[in-house]
Amino acid sequence: xxxxxxxxxxxxxxxxxxxxxxxxxxxxxxxxxxxxxxxxxxxxxxxxxxxxxxxxxxxxxxxxxxxxxxxxxxxxxxxxxxxxxxxxxxxxxxxxxxxxxxxxxxxxxxxxxxxxxxxxxxxxxxxxxxxxxxxxxxxxxxxxxxxxxxxxxxxxxxxxxxxxxxxxxxxxxxxxxxxxxxxxxxxxxxxxxxxxxxxxxxxxxxxxxxxxxxxxxxxxxxxxxxxxxxxxxxxxxxxxxxxxxxxxxxxxxxxxxxxxxxxxxxxxxxxxxxxxxxxxxxxxxxxxxxxxxxxxxxxxxxxxxxxxxxxxxxxxxxxxxxxxxxxxxxxxxxxxxxxxxxxxxxxxxxxxxxxxxxxxxxxxxxxxxxxxxxxxxxxxxxxxxxxxxxxxxxxxxxxxxxxxxxxxxxxxxxxxxxxx
Numbered sequence: 001x002x003x004x005x006x007x008x009x010x011x012x013x014x015x016x017x018x019x020x021x022x023x024x025x026x027x028x029x030x031x032x033x034x035x036x037x038x039x040x041x042x043x044x045x046x047x048x049x050x051x052x053x054x055x056x057x058x059x060x061x062x063x064x065x066x067x068x069x070x071x072x073x074x075x076x077x078x079x080x081x082x083x084x085x086x087x088x089x090x091x092x093x094x095x096x097x098x099x100x101x102x103x104x105x106x107x108x109x110x111x112x113x114x115x116x117x118x119x120x121x122x123x124x125x126x127x128x129x130x131x132x133x134x135x136x137x138x139x140x141x142x143x144x145x146x147x148x149x150x151x152x153x154x155x156x157x158x159x160x161x162x163x164x165x166x167x168x169x170x171x172x173x174x175x176x177x178x179x180x181x182x183x184x185x186x187x188x189x190x191x192x193x194x195x196x197x198x199x200x201x202x203x204x205x206x207x208x209x210x211x212x213x214x215x216x217x218x219x220x221x222x223x224x225x226x227x228x229x230x231x232x233x234x235x236x237x238x239x240x241x242x243x244x245x246x247x248x249x250x251x252x253x254x255x256x257x258x259x260x261x262x263x264x265x266x267x268x269x270x271x272x273x274x275x276x277x278x279x280x281x282x283x284x285x286x287x288x289x290x291x292x293x294x295x296x297x298x299x300x301x302x303x304x305x306x307x308x309x310x311x312x313x314x315x316x317x318x319x320x321x322x323x324x325x326x327x328x329x330x331x332x333x334x335x336x337x338x339x340x341x342x343x344x345x346x347x348x349x350x351x352x353x354x355x356x357x358x359x360x361x362x363x364x365x366x367x368x369x370x371x372x373x374x375x376x377x378x379x380x381x382x383x384x385x386x387x388x389x390x391x392x393x394x395x396x397x398x399x400x401x402x403x404x405x406x407x408x409x410x411x412x413x414x415x416x417x418x419x420x
């Protein structure tokens with residue numbers, strides 16, 4: 001049985017005799033792995049930023065009173081009788097409240113739950129904001145600002161002002177940074193806020209908040225619970241939502257089902273609230289995987305072609321090796337080694353290039369505003385991506401080299417010598 005080192009030496013000689021083709025095949029693996037690391041890191045990094053900002057700025061579970069749009073009208077419940085007509089003109093839809101009854105009692109119960117880190121009352125309503133000639137629609141979030149700050153660390157994301165100024169200013173208003181830009185508003189300005197019931201309040205801007213989620217920042221403003229209740233002309237017990245922060249967000253789905261069954265209101269977890277975005281992420285990941293796999297498969301065909309060319313050009317060498325005692329498995333080892341050498345060195349270069357691209361592009365100031373606002377592109381540099389890319393590249397090159405290696409091992413040296 002031959003030692004392995006002579007086989008590797010012969011493989012290296014074959015590769016070095018075709019330097020240009022070897023380099024091209026190696027670069028195919030290099031670029032395939034580098035693009036995989038870059039794209040996977042970029043997609044995963046963006047998704048991680050979005051998830052982190054969603055977790056940090058929105059409730060893990062939101063309890064609210066969902067309107068029943070499928071309820072039957074009075075006429076439908078009346079039924080039909082023979083020889084009887086029911087005529088109603090200008091039927092008026094019943095004006096139902098969307099508040100949570102006994103909301104503060106529910107909050108007290110939730111605060112005792114061992115899995116809950118914090119609970120905050122909430123009253124939300126659509127409004128019109130006016131400042132001079134500027135006017136735009138948005139959503140007022142009536143909150144207990146201390147509890148809301150404990151849950152979502154709002155102060156950490158204040159662009160201007162102090163979040164607790166809202167507690168000390170009865171007619172205070174904190175605008176999302178996008179909403180402030182639309183209105184041209186600054187801290188200290190007085191904003192006219194008009195509710196769906198026609199109530200107008202003049203509120204003073206005491207701060208500007210940046211959540212990092214662009215669409216939220218363009219529409220959301222914080223006020224005291226009492227100001228929101230005045231806009232809707234309701235009493236002090238009126239709440240539309242209860243926001244919950246969990247100690248372990250992985251239990252959000254399980255606990256949302258528990259709270260729905262216990263209280264009879266809809267309990268929506270953060271994953272369901274962002275289901276459309278997560279669906280988009282899945283499509284992005286699928287497309288990225290298909291593109292990168294295609295690149296590595298194409299580089300595999302390049303390796304296949306190069307090894308086949310080497311086999312045809314080295315027929316006489318193969319015959320001589322077999323004539324002096326090399327077995328089929330030795331010939332197979334030689335050509336399979338050539339494929340793996342290309343994959344190994346191409347893979348190492350790909351890892352280096354992929355990491356370098358992430359560092360260079362990640363350092364460029366982008367100031368992007370899409371789903372989320374980012375000054376720099378965020379890359380996920382998880383070792384898993386690097387390990388997976390390298391292993392996948394080696395598997396592709398091994399498969400690409402196996403068929404030529406098997407073909408070389410089946411060559412009959414007698415036929416080659418006779419043909420010469």
